[in-house]
Amino acid sequence: MEHGNAEDGGLDVVVTTLASDSHTWNLVFLQLLLEEMGHRVTNLGACVPDALLLAECRRIVPDLIVISSVNGHGHQEGLRVIPALRACPELRRTPTVIGGKLGIAGADDPDRERTLLSAGFDAVFEEGGSVAPFREFVDGLRSRVLL
Amino acid sequence: MTGFGAFVAQAADAGALVVQPRMGMAEAARMRDGLLATRGAAAVTVGTITLDSYTRTGDLDAARRALALGAGLNGYPIATHPVDVTRAVLHGVADAGFPVQVRHGSAAPERIFEALLAAGLDATEGGPVSYCLPYGRTPLHEAVACWRRSCELLASIREFGAEPHLETFGGCMMGQLCPPSLLIAISVLEALFFRQHGLRSISLSYAQQTNARQDEEALAALGRIADELLADVDRHLVVYAYMGVYPRSPGGARLLLEDAARLAVRGGAARLIVKTTAEAHRIPTVAENVRALEAAAAAATAERTRPRPAAPPDTGIEAEARALIGAVLDLDADLGRALVRAFAAGYLDVPYCLHPDNAGRTRSSLGPDGRLYWSAVGSMPIAGLVEGGRPPILGSAGLLSALSHVQRRYDGRAPRPAAAPPVPRGLPAAR
Numbered sequence: 001m002e003h004g005n006a007e008d009g010g011l012d013v014v015v016t017t018l019a020s021d022s023h024t025w026n027l028v029f030l031q032l033l034l035e036e037m038g039h040r041v042t043n044l045g046a047c048v049p050d051a052l053l054l055a056e057c058r059r060i061v062p063d064l065i066v067i068s069s070v071n072g073h074g075h076q077e078g079l080r081v082i083p084a085l086r087a088c089p090e091l092r093r094t095p096t097v098i099g100g101k102l103g104i105a106g107a108d109d110p111d112r113e114r115t116l117l118s119a120g121f122d123a124v125f126e127e128g129g130s131v132a133p134f135r136e137f138v139d140g141l142r143s144r145v146l147l
Numbered sequence: 148m149t150g151f152g153a154f155v156a157q158a159a160d161a162g163a164l165v166v167q168p169r170m171g172m173a174e175a176a177r178m179r180d181g182l183l184a185t186r187g188a189a190a191v192t193v194g195t196i197t198l199d200s201y202t203r204t205g206d207l208d209a210a211r212r213a214l215a216l217g218a219g220l221n222g223y224p225i226a227t228h229p230v231d232v233t234r235a236v237l238h239g240v241a242d243a244g245f246p247v248q249v250r251h252g253s254a255a256p257e258r259i260f261e262a263l264l265a266a267g268l269d270a271t272e273g274g275p276v277s278y279c280l281p282y283g284r285t286p287l288h289e290a291v292a293c294w295r296r297s298c299e300l301l302a303s304i305r306e307f308g309a310e311p312h313l314e315t316f317g318g319c320m321m322g323q324l325c326p327p328s329l330l331i332a333i334s335v336l337e338a339l340f341f342r343q344h345g346l347r348s349i350s351l352s353y354a355q356q357t358n359a360r361q362d363e364e365a366l367a368a369l370g371r372i373a374d375e376l377l378a379d380v381d382r383h384l385v386v387y388a389y390m391g392v393y394p395r396s397p398g399g400a401r402l403l404l405e406d407a408a409r410l411a412v413r414g415g416a417a418r419l420i421v422k423t424t425a426e427a428h429r430i431p432t433v434a435e436n437v438r439a440l441e442a443a444a445a446a447a448t449a450e451r452t453r454p455r456p457a458a459p460p461d462t463g464i465e466a467e468a469r470a471l472i473g474a475v476l477d478l479d480a481d482l483g484r485a486l487v488r489a490f491a492a493g494y495l496d497v498p499y500c501l502h503p504d505n506a507g508r509t510r511s512s513l514g515p516d517g518r519l520y521w522s523a524v525g526s527m528p529i530a531g532l533v534e535g536g537r538p539p540i541l542g543s544a545g546l547l548s549a550l551s552h553v554q555r556r557y558d559g560r561a562p563r564p565a566a567a568p569p570v571p572r573g574l575p576a577a578r
């Protein structure tokens with residue numbers, strides 16, 4: 001499937017958080033990281049309502065959607081938005097990942113990753129140690145898109 | 148006078164620092180337990196009900212669904228629990244000897260103010276700028292209108308003999324990497340906004356930053372400016388223990404909290420809001436909060452017995468803050484309109500803030516001494532006061548390094564437990 005404008009090797013990436021989450025340092029960090037890796041980022045900013053998230057993703061048709069949430073509601077809200085994203089024909093197979101601090105009781109909840117994956121996310125990156133595997137995931141996508 | 152402000156004033160007269168948690172749980176019974184434990188802590192305390200993010204953003208349906216499902220919320224949904232439930236939470240706990248404040252983070256707080264007044268409370272916090280720019284995407288002019296109405300609602304109970312209290316959150320823009328002069332300016336401007344809309348008992352916040360001497364200078368400046376511009380209202384200063392990326396180790400977290408308590412004492416603050424050893428990881432438990440309150444109170448008491456250190460040298464924080472405040476006050480006699488115009492013109496411009504109404508042309512940097520500096524002042528009217536040439540924070544690795552400066556320093560100083568020292572993971576370096 002052809003997404004965005006990946007011919008020059010860069011991906012079109014949407015970086016976003018979820019409706020209830022106002023934290024943005026995570027978004028600023030992820031944007032810089034992805035730009036340094038050669039990708040083009042649209043950063044949707046704080047407290048992104050579901051309707052805005054869907055509209056922006058349908059408009060941009062990105063190669064990758066990166067959802068970051070740290071306020072502890074990310075698990076609940078991620079489960080709410082992923083079916084809505086997958087219900088859009090143009091986003092049905094768009095690689096979509098979620099990461100951050102997704103619950104309110106710490107990072108070690110193995111069920112959380114499983115439910116998020118089975119709800120339709122392609123990968124889950126919880127907490128601080130998640131940046132290196134995220135880079136590998138994104139590098140993998142780039143080579144897939146280039147093929 | 149009774150109420151939150153009077154309680155803090157009495158404690159200050161008696162020589163005690165009031166300590167307060169950040170605490171909020173979804174279930175009423177646990178919220179009550181938390182308040183009881185706060186009241187029972189070995190410290191002079193006031194209680195806190197911190198609200199969840201759905202309530203903060205006005206999504207009361209989501210709050211109701213989460214409550215019904217027993218899904219974890221990051222705070223107490225005060226506009227969703229029936230008012231009787233909240234009254235029962237407070238019954239026999241909150242009184243003149245233990246005032247309780249509602250902490251939220253809402254740009255449009257009318258429902259929250261209504262709910263807290265209905266439950267018999269009259270102390271809360273925030274502000275039209277500090278609860279707008281770092282807390283979502285509500286346009287600033289809307290937040291100003293909402294906050295005007297909310298202030299008027301809160302102030303209206305003065306008619307019945309109450310003295311409602313409102314604290315500025317302006318001393319904590321974005322939690323980190325905002326130089327002190329802008330924090331002071333926004334805190335003072337929000338206090339003036341509160342007064343313009345009828346409040347007469349106000350506290351002004353300042354969040355601990357990255358260098359103790361710089362923070363002492365900032366607090367002294369905030370106190371002087373408040374004494375001058377808010378002489379006719381009951382007021383005190385409140386320090387927030389560090390609001391940025393927190394140490395991961397319990398020892399590091401505790402050292403940072405103790406430094407915040409010392410800062411509060413030295414800087415003339417009457418109240419301190421603590422952070423716990425869970426801060427870097429998850430929502431804290433009640434027990435973690437009680438330990439933080441007691442540790443902070445002990446550190447404050449010890450600091451009071453020490454000789455007062457010499458006043459910090461003047462590095463220009465006060466002059467910058469006064470220039471910012473003066474420029475905004477000159478824009479319009481109506482504080483709300485002045486604030487909207489100030490942000491539109493870039494006279495106030497918060498570094499790293501993504502909000503559409505923030506100009507986004509300022510940048511800060513962290514000196515080798517751990518002090519915060521401006522590296523770009525955009526259109527703020529302080530260009531002549533700021534020494535130039537500070538290198539900006541660059542790239543994702545540079546940003547993480549600046550954000551985790553305090554975490555690294557305090558985790559590094561933390562005593563290691565004898566057996567199996569935990570390796571503080573820290574923010575990962577972007578490789």
Ligand code: B12
Binds near residue numbers: 125203222429430575
């Ligand atoms: C700064 C801060 C704030 C600032 C935010 C300003 C802003 N606009 O950004 C302010 C003061 C406004 C704030 C407010 C709140 N906060 Co806050 N905040 C923090 C704090 C102290 C630092 C966060 C930070 O800046 N990190 C720097 C960035 C770069 O790191 P990061 O966000 O952790 O992201 C890293 C990783 O997680 C990872 N990552 C993140 N997302 C993703 C996504 C992917 C795909 C990948 C690969 C990696 C990844 O990459 C980053 C680099 O390593 C943390 C605690 C801490 N960490 O010390 C609490 C914290 C995140 N806040 C918290 C909460 C709950 C809130 C509030 C809801 C208030 C409350 N109830 O206590 C409100 C938010 C209101 C809302 N509507 O959501 C909780 C969350 C609890 C939980 N998840 O269990 C924390 C953990 C504090 C705590 N222990 O209670 N906060």
